[in-house]
Amino acid sequence: MAGVAYPVNQVDxxxxxxxxxxxxxxxxxxLAYFFIGKSEEFKELKASFxxxxxxxxxxxxxxxxxxxxxxxxNKIQEELDRRLIGLNTLQKLARTMSMTLxxxxxxxxxNQDLATELGFSRALxxxxxxxxxxxxxxxxxxxxxxxxxxxxxxTVDPQFLxxxxxxxxxxxxxSSQKTKARIVQLFETEHFILSPLLTQRGxxxxxxxxxxxxxxxxxxxxxxxxxxxxxxxxQSLENSQLFEQxxxxxxxxETKVNERTKELSHALKDVEEISKKKSEFISAVxxxxxxxxxxxxxxxxxxxxxxxxxxxxxxxxxxxxxxxHSDNLVKLINDLLDISRIESGRVEMKAEPxxxxxxxxxxxxxxxxxxxxxxxxxxxxxxxxxxxLEYDDTQLDRVFINLIGNAIKFxxxxxxxxxxxHPNLERREVVFEVADTGIGINKENLTKLFxxxxxxxxxxxxxxxxxxxxxxxxxxxxxxxxxxxxxxxxEGHGTTFHFTIPFEHKLKETKKTKKTIGDA
Amino acid sequence: MATHIGIGFSSTSDPVEAFKAAAIEAKTxxxxxxxxxxxxxxxxxxxxxxxxxxxxxxLQPKRLIGSITPGIIFGDRVETRGxxxxxxxxxxxxxxxxxxxxxxLIPAREAGYxxxxxxxxxxxTPQRSTCLYFYDGLRKNGTQFCAGIREELGNALPIVGxxxxxxxxxxxxxxxxxxxxxxxxxxxxxxxxxxxxSIAARHSWQPLGKPRIIDNSSGNVILSIDKQPAVRLYENYxxxxxxxxxxxxxxxxRLLYPLGIGTSTPREYLIRMPIDIPDDGSILCQGDVSTGxxxxxxxxxxxxxxxxxxxxxxxxxxxxxxxxxxxxxVFESLMRRKILGRSGIQGIHAIQEVLGHSVPVFGMYTAGxxxxxxxxKTVSRTQLLNGSVVLLAIG
Numbered sequence: 001m002a003g004v005a006y007p008v009n010q011v012d013x014x015x016x017x018x019x020x021x022x023x024x025x026x027x028x029x030x031l032a033y034f035f036i037g038k039s040e041e042f043k044e045l046k047a048s049f050x051x052x053x054x055x056x057x058x059x060x061x062x063x064x065x066x067x068x069x070x071x072x073x074n075k076i077q078e079e080l081d082r083r084l085i086g087l088n089t090l091q092k093l094a095r096t097m098s099m100t101l102x103x104x105x106x107x108x109x110x111n112q113d114l115a116t117e118l119g120f121s122r123a124l125x126x127x128x129x130x131x132x133x134x135x136x137x138x139x140x141x142x143x144x145x146x147x148x149x150x151x152x153x154x155t156v157d158p159q160f161l162x163x164x165x166x167x168x169x170x171x172x173x174x175s176s177q178k179t180k181a182r183i184v185q186l187f188e189t190e191h192f193i194l195s196p197l198l199t200q201r202g203x204x205x206x207x208x209x210x211x212x213x214x215x216x217x218x219x220x221x222x223x224x225x226x227x228x229x230x231x232x233x234x235q236s237l238e239n240s241q242l243f244e245q246x247x248x249x250x251x252x253x254e255t256k257v258n259e260r261t262k263e264l265s266h267a268l269k270d271v272e273e274i275s276k277k278k279s280e281f282i283s284a285v286x287x288x289x290x291x292x293x294x295x296x297x298x299x300x301x302x303x304x305x306x307x308x309x310x311x312x313x314x315x316x317x318x319x320x321x322x323x324x325h326s327d328n329l330v331k332l333i334n335d336l337l338d339i340s341r342i343e344s345g346r347v348e349m350k351a352e353p354x355x356x357x358x359x360x361x362x363x364x365x366x367x368x369x370x371x372x373x374x375x376x377x378x379x380x381x382x383x384x385x386x387x388x389l390e391y392d393d394t395q396l397d398r399v400f401i402n403l404i405g406n407a408i409k410f411x412x413x414x415x416x417x418x419x420x421x422h423p424n425l426e427r428r429e430v431v432f433e434v435a436d437t438g439i440g441i442n443k444e445n446l447t448k449l450f451x452x453x454x455x456x457x458x459x460x461x462x463x464x465x466x467x468x469x470x471x472x473x474x475x476x477x478x479x480x481x482x483x484x485x486x487x488x489x490x491e492g493h494g495t496t497f498h499f500t501i502p503f504e505h506k507l508k509e510t511k512k513t514k515k516t517i518g519d520a
Numbered sequence: 521m522a523t524h525i526g527i528g529f530s531s532t533s534d535p536v537e538a539f540k541a542a543a544i545e546a547k548t549x550x551x552x553x554x555x556x557x558x559x560x561x562x563x564x565x566x567x568x569x570x571x572x573x574x575x576x577x578x579l580q581p582k583r584l585i586g587s588i589t590p591g592i593i594f595g596d597r598v599e600t601r602g603x604x605x606x607x608x609x610x611x612x613x614x615x616x617x618x619x620x621x622x623x624x625l626i627p628a629r630e631a632g633y634x635x636x637x638x639x640x641x642x643x644x645t646p647q648r649s650t651c652l653y654f655y656d657g658l659r660k661n662g663t664q665f666c667a668g669i670r671e672e673l674g675n676a677l678p679i680v681g682x683x684x685x686x687x688x689x690x691x692x693x694x695x696x697x698x699x700x701x702x703x704x705x706x707x708x709x710x711x712x713x714x715x716x717x718s719i720a721a722r723h724s725w726q727p728l729g730k731p732r733i734i735d736n737s738s739g740n741v742i743l744s745i746d747k748q749p750a751v752r753l754y755e756n757y758x759x760x761x762x763x764x765x766x767x768x769x770x771x772x773x774r775l776l777y778p779l780g781i782g783t784s785t786p787r788e789y790l791i792r793m794p795i796d797i798p799d800d801g802s803i804l805c806q807g808d809v810s811t812g813x814x815x816x817x818x819x820x821x822x823x824x825x826x827x828x829x830x831x832x833x834x835x836x837x838x839x840x841x842x843x844x845x846x847x848x849x850v851f852e853s854l855m856r857r858k859i860l861g862r863s864g865i866q867g868i869h870a871i872q873e874v875l876g877h878s879v880p881v882f883g884m885y886t887a888g889x890x891x892x893x894x895x896x897k898t899v900s901r902t903q904l905l906n907g908s909v910v911l912l913a914i915g
Contacts, residue, residue: 056730060756063729063817067757067777070819074776074859081861112533116601 079221082119086225089117090232097236101243106236110138110207118225120209122189126151127197127205127237134205142187150186154206157182160194164203169195169227171218183210191218195230199238207233283341286333293333297326335469339452339476349392349480356421356430357382359393363400367408375413378404381420389430389501391481396501399474403434403497406470410438410460410495428503429483435496441489449487450475474499523610525847525880526550529592531602538603539571543578546607555579555607557615557709559849560586560696561593561884562603564686567694567701571603576699579607583617585707586696587654587684591857593850593883595872598865606847606882613649613914614712616642619697621705628661631706632668639710640672650678650717652849652912653708657685657693657887660795661740662904663808665706666890670902673710678719679902680912681890682851683806688771688858690795690887716915718839720832721891723791723908724824724856727780727816729757734781737811742779742803745815749801753779754794757817766797773797775858778907779805782814783893790893791818793855793906806888807904818907822863825856829867829909833874836913844876845915850883855907857885871911 096109107125115123124147125138134155136147154160159179163170171193172180183192189210197205207230211218300322303311311319360380371378400419407417420433441449441456448454453468455461478485478499489495528545530538546558558581560572567588576584592604608615618638623631635653651673655665662683669679686692695707711717732753736743742750754773755761773794780789796804809815829852836845848871857864871881891910892902 060729064757064759066728066819067817068759071758071772071776074772077861084862113531113601 079219082219083221083225086118086222089114090225090228093229094232097232100236101240103237103240103244106233106240107137110140110233112140115140115209118209118229119222120211122187122208122210122212124150124187124208125197125205125233126154126208128203137205146186153182153186160206163194164196164206167196167198167203169193169223169230171223171226173218173220173223188212193218193223193226195227197230197234197237199234201238204234204237206230279339282336282339286337290330290333290337293326293329297323297330300326332467332469335467335473339469339473349395351390351392351481353388353390354393354396355388356386357384359397360400360419363397363404366401367404370405370408371417374408374411374415376408376411376415376417378417378419381418383421383423386421386423386430387503390504391501392477395477395480399477399499400434402470402474406497407434407436407438407495411436412438423503424500427500429500430503431498431500433496433498435494437494440491440493441487441495442491446487446489450485523608523612523846524550524552526555526607527594527880527882528605528607529594529599529602531599535566535568535571535603536574538566539568539575539605540578542603542605543575543607546605547579550607550609552609553580555581555609556583556613557581557608557610557617558584558586559606559608559709559882560584560603561589561882562586562696563590563592563599563601564588564692564694565601566603567696569699569701572696572699572701575605579605581607583615583709584696584698585617585619585652585654585709587682587707587884588686588692588694589684589884589886590687590854591885593852593868593881593885595868595877595879595881596865598868604882606880608847610713612713612715614643614645614647616640616644616710616712617697617708618642619695619700619702619705619707621702623656623659623704623706628659628664629668629671632665632670633672634668635706635708636669636672639708643710643712645712647712648673648677649711649713650680650719650912650914651708651710653679653681653706653890654695655681655683655706655888655890656695656704657683657690658704660804660806662806662888662890663740666902666904669708675902678717678892678912679890680719680849680851680910681904682884682886682910683888683890683904684884685854685887688775688854711914716840716843716845716913718836718845718913718915719891719910720835720839720913721889721893721905721908721910722828722832722835723789723853723905724820724828725778725780725789725791725818725907726820726824727789728777728819729817731782731814731816734809734811734813734815737809737813740805740808741798742805742809742815743800744802750803751797751801753815753817754797754803770794770797775855776819778818778855779803779809780816780818781809782816788893789816789818790903791905791907793888806906820856820859820907822860825860826863826867826870828856830870830874832909832911833871836911837874840913840915843915844879845913847880847882847914848875849912849914850881851886851889851891851910851912852883853889853907853909854885854887856909867909875913 093109093114097106100106110123110125115121122141123138124136124140124142126134127137129135134151136151139147142150157179159170159176162168172191175183183194184190187208187210189212192208192210195207196203197207207226209226300319302308304316304319304323360382364378364380404417404419411417415437418433418435420435421430423430439458439460445456449456450471452472455466455468475485478501482502483500485497485499487495487497526546526549528542530541530545532538532541558575558579590600592599592602594604616639618635620631620635620638626634636651639651651669653669655662659665666679666681673679684693684695693703695702695705697705697707732746734742734745735747744750745753757777758769758773760769779792779794781792783790792805792807792809794803795806798804836848850868850871860867868881872879889905889908889910890902891905891908893905
């Protein structure tokens with residue numbers, strides 16, 4: 001291969017090499033210096049970076065602690081919220097439960113809304129009936145066709161039976177594996193609580209609540225709330241059952257009372273009818289008796305005068321007796337007639353204002369001979385400021401004469417008869433008392449004392465004649481004045497008759513009151 | 521020209537009776553024969569067709585949509601069982617509604633697009649104020665559905681939505697549409713003519729622990745975090761294996777400790793509720809998650825939850841310049857309900873305290889909320905949220 005040769009100038013390059021070498025050394029030195037310096041910076045940078053990474057990692061470690069604490073706090077908060085919601089729900093439920101005593105209505109309160117508010121999707125209430133058989137009373141979210149199977153399976157589960165026996169609530173938190181598996185399978189729930197319904201009389205049933213698999217697990221707080229709910233339900237059930245019993249008894253009693261009242265009402269009507277007929281009979285008979293008696297008494301009086309011829313003393317004596325007995329008979333008939341009129345409402349009473357004291361003074365005067373004969377003292381304790389009363393003076397006069405006359409009769413010598421009067425401002429009436437220091441009346445007789453024709457069986461009554469109509473008449477007169485009469489007595493110490501007369505007559509508006517005796 | 525709102529509620533055990541009672545209560549407040557729109561929020565036991573028919577007979581609504589929910593929100597209370605009904609008569613507003621069922625047969629984005637198309641087809645006026653939709657809680661691709669809706673309706677239209685579920689277990693979901701009850705479906709409402717629409721969305725979650733990086737994700741599935749199976753994040757914090765997490769603590773994870781995905785705005789996080797932990801160690805979220813995003817475990821407390829409702833209400837008030845809205849719809853996260861517990865109602869009270877006690881408040885608990893993350897200022901970023909409270913005020 002042909003070539004072209006070019007001439008080359010021979011140049012000494014040594015100085016260049018020296019300079020270049022020096023420059024190279026200098027450059028290397030500079031670079032070495034630079035890199036050494038940078039290396040320090042890199043080191044510092046790396047140290048800073050490592051420090052920052054350590055800080056980040058420390059920050060991260062702190063963050064882990066924060067997450068852990070925050071998670072716990074959130075769980076506590078959630079549990080607290082659930083409890084508050086549960087308690088709030090229970091409080092509302094307690095309020096509504098307390099408003100009903102109907103068992104059916106009570107079970108209706110355990111509904112889907114309540115279960116949801118408590119955080120459960122299923123609920124079952126089983127309750128014993130009167131034949132001790134367990135029945136489903138509430139079913140929320142459980143297939144009804146499975147209930148029979150659920151009941152039969154539950155009632156052989158030892159933990160369930162034990163819970164019923166000991167009144168213990170248990171849940172998926174603390175139940176045995178076997179029971180948990182059985183309940184989970186039976187109710188198709190993962191989380192559940194079962195609580196017995198405890199009453200004072202024992203276990204009345206059981207409450208089940210549960211949640212499906214996706215729901216949060218139950219907590220001890222849930223268990224407590226469900227136990228409270230079961231207790232509330234049991235208490236309300238017991239109350240409703242007790243109420244039902246009381247109500248049922250009361251209904252029976254009411255029916256009986258009604259029947260008895262009806263019977264008594266009929267009887268009273270009969271009695272009133274009889275009484276009316278009796279009064280009419282007495283009235284008729286009395287009238288019929290009084291006419292011939294008046295004739296007898298009249299003829300006896302004529303014979304006594306001797307106008308139809310002289311009569312022997314013995315006959316005169318007999319005629320005197322006829323006269324006396326006729327008078328007694330007339331008095332008896334008059335009393336009978338008065339009572340009859342009072343009872344049949346045919347006596348009119350004129351209530352007008354009167355002071356009591358003058359009337360009692362007159363009566364005292366009138367009875368003075370008898371008092372003196374018996375050696376009995378009468379004391380009239382009538383306050384000076386006793387208000388005027390509205391009464392029929394003739395009738396009230398008879399009452400006082402009757403009571404004081406009786407007192408004289410039964411008070412032994414040196415005895416005292418006291419007539420008291422004191423106002424009862426609250427009841428707006430005056431209370432009168434006629435008290436004696438006589439032989440008294442036993443309790444048995446006291447109750448019959450105002451019966452017509454009743455006379456206490458004692459020595460005095462055997463000696464002294466009487467009709468047994470006086471007290472009945474007096475009582476009727478007092479009652480016709482809208483007052484009351486009663487008697488208290490202690491055998492051997494004396495008897496007190498009490499009666500009241502109102503301040504104002506109830507028919508005062510009519511000014512001149514015409515009160516029919518017997519209206520009271 | 522006027523707008524009238526009537527709200528009714530019943531918790532009667534019989535669903536038909538409950539619908540009847542709630543409808544009558546709402547109708548009593550309206551005092552009208554027909555209604556333009558009825559929105560129903562009911563607990564799952566009340567997903568009853570006969571009930572809807574009864575309600576239709578009483579309120580005679582031209583449009584009806586609704587969703588089941590674990591809890592119904594009112595201004596003064598929260599009900600966990602029953603039927604809530606809001607009936608509207610308005611001369612000012614126009615409503616169009618649409619539904620889409622058999623979601624399992626359609627890709628989510630396409631489904632969202634299709635629903636939005638139906639809404640527009642039904643809308644007889646060019647005025648569009650806002651869109652509201654309810655999506656099926658058993659579907660696991662809410663972000664794509666939302667994107668489909670947004671694609672058709674445009675980023676400028678305020679969109680609010682909710683994922684309706686029966687409970688925190690998310691075992692069933694139903695929606696109400698006209699006289700039907702739909703499963704595996706979405707229903708939507710387009711409102712036109714409303715003079716003012718304001719939306720506020722707030723969450724109260726704070727990051728906990730060190731930040732990590734999602735280094736592999738696909739749609740709503742986080743495959744790995746920090747080059748480890750995603751579930752390790754939870755295993756570390758809960759000291760539990762993934763099987764135990766899945767079996768025992770998924771609900772706690774889901775509701776109490778969601779993931780916070782970092783956004784381009786500092787200290788703003790998109791909350792993602794894990795809905796499942798599959799066997800491969802990934803984490804299935806309810807919304808999409810981007811690869812490369814920083815991720816945190818998130819935590820919150822009652823006070824922060826309550827404060828966030830107050831803040832959302834204040835936000836609405838600011839947007840409305842103090843003017844009272846005609847009504848407020850509330851979409852409150854189930855996660856926040858779990859944290860608030862019994863005190864949840866205290867937060868709800870804040871809405872009327874801020875916006876006025878006469879403003880009707882009606883809402884539901886959701887498994888996911890759709891709203892702009894933030895306020896209307898970030899309207900283009902309407903997306904599926906978790907763990908948030910969303911207020912939609914219309915005036």
